[in-house]
Amino acid sequence: MAHDDDLDALLATLRSRGERVTTARRVVLRELLDAESTHLTVEDLFDRVHRREPEIHRSTVYRTLDHLTEAGLLAESPLDEGPTSYHLVGDEHHHARCTGCGAVIELPADVLAPVTRRLVREHGFVAEPHHLTITGLCATCAAQRDELSP
Amino acid sequence: MAHDDDLDALLATLRSRGERVTTARRVVLRELLDAESTHLTVEDLFDRVHRREPEIHRSTVYRTLDHLTEAGLLAESPLDEGPTSYHLVGDEHHHARCTGCGAVIELPADVLAPVTRRLVREHGFVAEPHHLTITGLCATCAAQRDELSP
DNA sequence: CTTGATGCAAATGGTTTGCATGTTT
DNA sequence: AAACATGCAAACCATTTGCATCAAG
Numbered sequence: 237m238a239h240d241d242d243l244d245a246l247l248a249t250l251r252s253r254g255e256r257v258t259t260a261r262r263v264v265l266r267e268l269l270d271a272e273s274t275h276l277t278v279e280d281l282f283d284r285v286h287r288r289e290p291e292i293h294r295s296t297v298y299r300t301l302d303h304l305t306e307a308g309l310l311a312e313s314p315l316d317e318g319p320t321s322y323h324l325v326g327d328e329h330h331h332a333r334c335t336g337c338g339a340v341i342e343l344p345a346d347v348l349a350p351v352t353r354r355l356v357r358e359h360g361f362v363a364e365p366h367h368l369t370i371t372g373l374c375a376t377c378a379a380q381r382d383e384l385s386p
Numbered sequence: 387m388a389h390d391d392d393l394d395a396l397l398a399t400l401r402s403r404g405e406r407v408t409t410a411r412r413v414v415l416r417e418l419l420d421a422e423s424t425h426l427t428v429e430d431l432f433d434r435v436h437r438r439e440p441e442i443h444r445s446t447v448y449r450t451l452d453h454l455t456e457a458g459l460l461a462e463s464p465l466d467e468g469p470t471s472y473h474l475v476g477d478e479h480h481h482a483r484c485t486g487c488g489a490v491i492e493l494p495a496d497v498l499a500p501v502t503r504r505l506v507r508e509h510g511f512v513a514e515p516h517h518l519t520i521t522g523l524c525a526t527c528a529a530q531r532d533e534l535s536p
Numbered sequence: 537c538t539t540g541a542t543g544c545a546a547a548t549g550g551t552t553t554g555c556a557t558g559t560t561t
Numbered sequence: 562a563a564a565c566a567t568g569c570a571a572a573c574c575a576t577t578t579g580c581a582t583c584a585a586g
Binding site for chain 4: 256295298
């Protein structure tokens with residue numbers, strides 16, 4: 237239980253906002269804290285949750301994720317394909333997904349800074365720091381393609 | 387029939403790549419050329435196609451879009467919500483979608499240039515110029531939110 | 537005890553697929 | 562005629578919803 241303190245902090249935040257603390261919410265947050273990766277798909281998350289608490293239903297995981305997102309603890313990052321993934325707020329980052337091999341690179345939140353500055357300046361549009369996947373080819377797949385058509 | 391020449395050019399390209407020219411492909415391309423907007427969702431596209439050629443089935447529209455995308459004539463831009471949208475290659479642009487009101491702003495392809503440069507430099511990742519939706523709040527919705535919690 | 541969360545099963549929406557038939561080359 | 566595209570119906574996957582029951586405050 238490496239992240240007990242972090243979990244308690246999150247639950248405290250939740251409670252302080254008048255939200256209820258339930259088993260499902262506890263387990264989802266714990267799995268996100270314990271995961272090796274900062275982002276997990278709904279599917280992954282459900283598997284992990286289900287392993288630990290088999291009576292928690294898939295629809296509950298969906299509802300819990302929605303709820304925790306609305307409460308501001310989680311953020312959603314749609315990967316443009318397959319199930320949506322979620323991560324804890326504070327682990328802000330973007331993704332670059334290779335359309336060749338499916339690899340996902342995590343990018344620091346600030347890669348987008350030049351773009352968001354321009355959006356505000358030119359359109360008054362306030363970009364959210366979460367939610368972004370850039371598609372393209374990773375170094376390996378790009379090299380492979382260049383071999384084929386040089 | 388404002389875009390007859392453009393259509394012929396596209397069909398010629400298709401033929402030159404050994405692909406067949408069918409009614410479905412012709413009508414899909416025509417609708418994309420005639421549309422007021424540069425991007426259309428599968429749903430929109432199906433409606434328009436169906437109005438002109440009622441016997442064209444929805445699954446054919448999907449197959450046609452896939453095919454034309456693989457053939458390099460179209461590009462896909464997943465809007466993270468609802469049906470995927472497509473546009474002609476050459477009309478490259480990105481989208482900023484307001485999570486408040488759903489408005490979609492089109493952004494010139496080059497807004498991402500600073501980011502793609504950095505991706506190549508730091509990860510060797512070659513970003514594709516299509517396929518990108520930045521979420522956030524448009525000027526109006528951002529102002530509204532600031533009124534509530536100033 | 538009241539309000540809100542959950543399990544379950546069934547519905548939804550977008551997209552894909554298998555197969556027999558029709559069209560393009 | 563051969564190769565490929567299409568219509569149709571049925572399957573699929575991620576997600577949502579209605580409702581009766583259950584747990585947190």
